[in-house]
Amino acid sequence: MCPGLPSGRPDDSPPHPTDQGEDVVAYTMNGRLRGRTARVADGRVQVYMFLGVPYARPPLGGLRFHAPLPHEPWTGVRNATQHGAHCAQDIPQDRRFYHSIPLFMPHARISEDCLFLDVYTPTMDTTARLAVLFFIHGGGLFSGSGAQYDGRALAAMGNIVVVIINYRLGILGFSGIGGQWNVGFLDQIIALRWVQQNIHVFGGDPGQVTVAGQSAGGNSVGLLVLSPLTDGLFHRAISQSGAASTIPTQPNTDHTENIFFLLSRLCTRPSPSETLECLNLGLRNLSAEDFVNAWGWRHQPAVDGFFLPDQPTTLLKNGSAKNIEYLMGVTNHEMGHVIALDWHFIGEKDRDQIRSIIAAGYRDYFQCMNGQTDVYIDVSKFISDPLLDLYKMEQDPLMQVIGDMMFTVPTVNTAWYRTDTPVYLYEFQHRPSWHHSRPAHVKADHGDELLFVFGAPFFDWPRNPADPAWRVNFTEEERVLSRKILTYWTNFVKTGDPNRGDTEPTSTFDLEAWPRYSRENQEYLQLDLDISTAHRLKEEKVKLINDMLACSNSSVSSSGLDRTVMTLCVLMLCFYYGLL
Template identity: 30%
Template sequence: MFSTLTFLAVLLTLSTAASLTVHTRNGLITGHTSPNTSSVAEFLGIPFTQSPTGKLRFQSPQHLSGGTRHYIAANYSVDCPDSPNGDVHFPDFTLQAQQVIDYFSANSGTTQGEDCLSLNIWTPENGDEVACADRPVLIFFYGGRFTFGHTDTPVFDGARLAGAEDVVVVTVNYRDNIFGFPGLGAGRNAGLLDQRLAVEWLRVNVAGFGGDPALMTIFGQSAGGVSVDYWAYAYSEDPIVAGLISESGNAKSFPLNTENTTLSNWYNVTETLGCGNTSASLACMQTKNWTDIKAAAAKAPSASSGNPLRSVPAFYPSADNKTVFSNYTALSEQGGFAILPYLLGNNNFEQGYYALPSFKKNVTVTISQGDSFLLNSFTCPSQYQAAARAAHGVPVWLCRYFGNWPNLELYPANSDYPGQVVSEGSGAYHGSDLEMVFGNSAAVSGIPDSSDEDRMIKLMQGAWAAFARDPARGLTRRCLGSIDDMNATQKD
C-alpha cells in the first residue's frame, strides 16, 4: 500500500511539473506554483544571455544559443555584483525600518556572482497549467542609482500583481556598478544593453508564458525609471514595447559624469589592480577575480555635488549617443523619443529615504537641500518630460504618490536628529510606492496592511494593469472609477 501511494505521489508531482513546463527557443523551462498566490505560476532565475564572464565581462550581452536545455526555474539566480549601502543605525527607527530598507536596497544577504543575468516570470495558471491567453506583460527594471539592485527580494515578487490583475509580470537582473557601466568600449553601458536583450528574449518567448508580445510595457523605479526613459530615446525606431512607466526617475533626473571623470574612475580601479591606465587595461581586467574588482570599485570616489543627495556614483551610465545621450533637453524639444504612451511621476517626499545613506556617511542633509533634491531630481524632471511628450502628441499621465502607511514608516516626524530633513518623518519616501504596485507591503514589513492600504494597492495595481492592457486609453477609461475609489478612501 505504501509503495502504491508513493508511486502515485511521484506521478502526480511529475504531472504537475510537466504542465508547468514551457517550450522556449532555448529549451524547456519548468516552473512551479507560487507559494504566495496559488493561482499564479512562477519561473525564477531564467537565463536570457550567455554568462558575462571572462572575455564577455564589461562587454555587450550575447544571445543564448541552442534549444535543448531543460531548465528547472525553481530559484532566483545570484545577484549581480554590487555594493549596497549596508545597515543604517538611525535614531528613532521604527521596528520594521531596517527590514524594509534591506529588502529594498539589496542588503538582505543574498548571494552575488557574475552569472547573474536572469529574469523571473509570474503568470496566472489554470489547474496546474500556464493559462493560455494573450495577457499584457509588465517588465520591471529595479533601481539603485545603477550601483546596486537585485530581483531576489519580497519587494519585487510579482505573484500578487499577476494574480490580482490577470497579467504577466517579469523582473530582470541586469549588471550595475563597474560591471554594468565601466564607461569605455562597446560595453560602456552594458547594464542597459542587458535590459534590451531581456526584452528581446521575451518578445520571442513570452507567448509560451501566456503573455502577448505586442502588449509589453517596461516599468522601473529610480534608476529603473531612468532606464525606461533612456530606452525611449535609444530605441525610438524599434522600441519593441507598447508602453513606458517611470517611477521616481527619468532621463532628466540626474546628471551624468563627464567623459574625463568616467575614464578617471575606470583607471582608478585598473591601476589599483595592476592593469595600468591604457587601452590594454580592459583585457587585463577580464582576467581578475570579480570580488577584487568590486572591492577596488567601491573605493572610487563619487563626483562632488553642491547637494549631497545629487552626487553621481563613480560607475554610472555615460553618454555614447546610442544608449545614453548628452543632451536630453534638445532631444525632447525635437521629439527624439519613441512615440509611446508614458506614465511617469514621483513620490511626495523622496528625500525621506535618501537622507539615510547620507546619515551613515556622517553627512548633514538640511531641509532646504532635501526640498531642492526633490524638485531638481524628481518633481521638475517629471513635469518637463510629461510636457515634452504632450507637446509631440504622446499620450502621457503624470502622477504623484502621497502614501504614508504605518507598516512602511521608517521613522516618525520630529525624530531625534534636529535640523535635518528627517524632522518631517519618512513620509512618502523613495521606493515606498513599489509595495503598492507589487502588493507586497505586508510581506516586506511583516505587519498586516490597513484596509485603506489594501484599497490603495488595489487602485495602483489596477492603474498599472489598465495602462498595460491599453497604453493609449486604458487609464482614461479607468479614471472615473479610480477617482471614486480614492474619494472613498479619503472619506474613511
C-alpha cells in the same frame, strides 16, 4: 565624517517562497524550464513562477564589459524555481539601505553570471495574449536586484504577465572600460528581445509590452524611450521616481581620462610590471569583488552615439521620444529618509547655510556657456532668495530642494515635453503605517509606493518573521489603496489608460478618474487613502529650480546641467557611504 547608516541587523529573511505548488514546464526558444505554481489573495488565485531564467550569455572572461549576446540553447529541463545570483554589488551595504523601504535581498549570492529574469503569469495558455509588464529595479545603477520584487499578486490579480530583470551594475555595467558604453542598458534591451521571442510561451502578448521601473529603473525607462535601439520592443512606459535626466548623463566627449582613473584604481599592484600586466589583460583576471571594492562614481549613462545619440534633455526637446503612452510620477518627499537616512543634521533652515552647501557641491561642475568658452562660475548667486523662501519653512529644506531637483523636476519636465501623446502624472502621498522610525514630518518617501503597486497586502511579503523589526503589516485602508493602485497600473498596461481595463469597468473598484496631463491644466492624481485630482505639481518650485539649472538667463550646455545634478548625487552617495 558623516554619521553612518542606521543601526539594524542585516537581512536574514528567507527567499521568496517558491517551494509550494506543483511543477510546471515551459518550452522556450533556448530550452525547457521547470517552474512552480503558487497562490495569492488568500489562496484564491493561482500564478505560475519561473525564476532565474537566463536571457543572455554569461558576461564572463572575454565577454566582460562586452555588449550582451543571446544565450545558447541547453539540453534537458533547466530548473527555474530559485532566483539567480545578484549582479556584482556590496550586499551588506545594500541590505542596510533596503531595510528602510523594505525590499529584501532574498539571498547573498553575487556573480558576474547574473543576467537572469523572473516571469510571473496567471496562465500557461500560449494563446491567451495577456499584456506584459517588464520591470527594471532601482538602486542608482550600482545596487539592487530583480529578486527583491515579487510579481505574484500583480500578475494574478491584474491578469497580466510580469517580467522582472537583473542587469549589470556599477563599473561592470556603465564604465566604458572595454570600449562599449551603457552595457547595463544593452542588457535591458536584450532582455526585451527575449520577451519578444518567448513571452507567448507564458501567455503573454509581445505586441503589448509595457516597460516600467522605479528610481534608477525609472531613469532606465526614460532612456529606453529615447533610444533608437528599442523601436518595436515595447509599447507603453511607466517611470516611478525616475526620468531620463534623473541620473546625469556623461556628455559625448573623450572619456579616456575617466577610464584611466578607473584603471589606475583597479590595477594598483606591488610593482609597475604587475600593474602593466593587469592593464594588458584588460582587467579580465580581477574578481567581481575587486570591481565592487574599487569605489568611484564613474558609472553613469553616457552619450555614446549608439544607445543614446544625445543628451536626454536635448532629445526630449527635439521630440525624439517614441509615440507611446506614459505613466509617471514621484512621491511627495523623495529625500525624506530612505536616501537621506539619518543625516538630517544638514537640513539647516538658514538660507546662507543652504546656499553655501549647494554651491559647494556645484563648484567645478556647473558650467555656463559664454560664447565658445566654458566658464566656471559662482553658482550661489543663482540659488535665489525666492527659491529658498519656498523651502525655508519646511523640515529639512536642503533635502527637500535636492529631492525636487533630482526627481520632481525631471519628471514634470518630461511630462511637459510629451503632451502630444497620452501622459498620466501622479504624486504618491501616503505614509505607510509600518514606518515608525522615520521622522514624523515625512509622508511618502522614496520607494513607498512599491509595495502598493506590487500588491504586497495580498500575499506574504518576504520578511524575517522572527524579527519584529522586519514585519510589514497593512491596514484595511491600505489594502484598498493597494488594490486601486494595482488596478490603475494594470489598466494602463492593458490599454494605455489607467481608467480603462480590458474587461472590468472602472466602477468595479470605485476608481477616481485619472485625468490626462496637459500643458493647459497640468492635472495629476494625488495617491493617498483619499485619492484626488490636483493641478500644477509644485509649480513654483519647478519653475524656480528650472531657472536655476538654466543658469539664470544664460545659455547652458546640457553637460553643465547634468554635471550639476551629478554633483548632488555624488554628495548624497558620499554621505550615504560615510565618505564625507
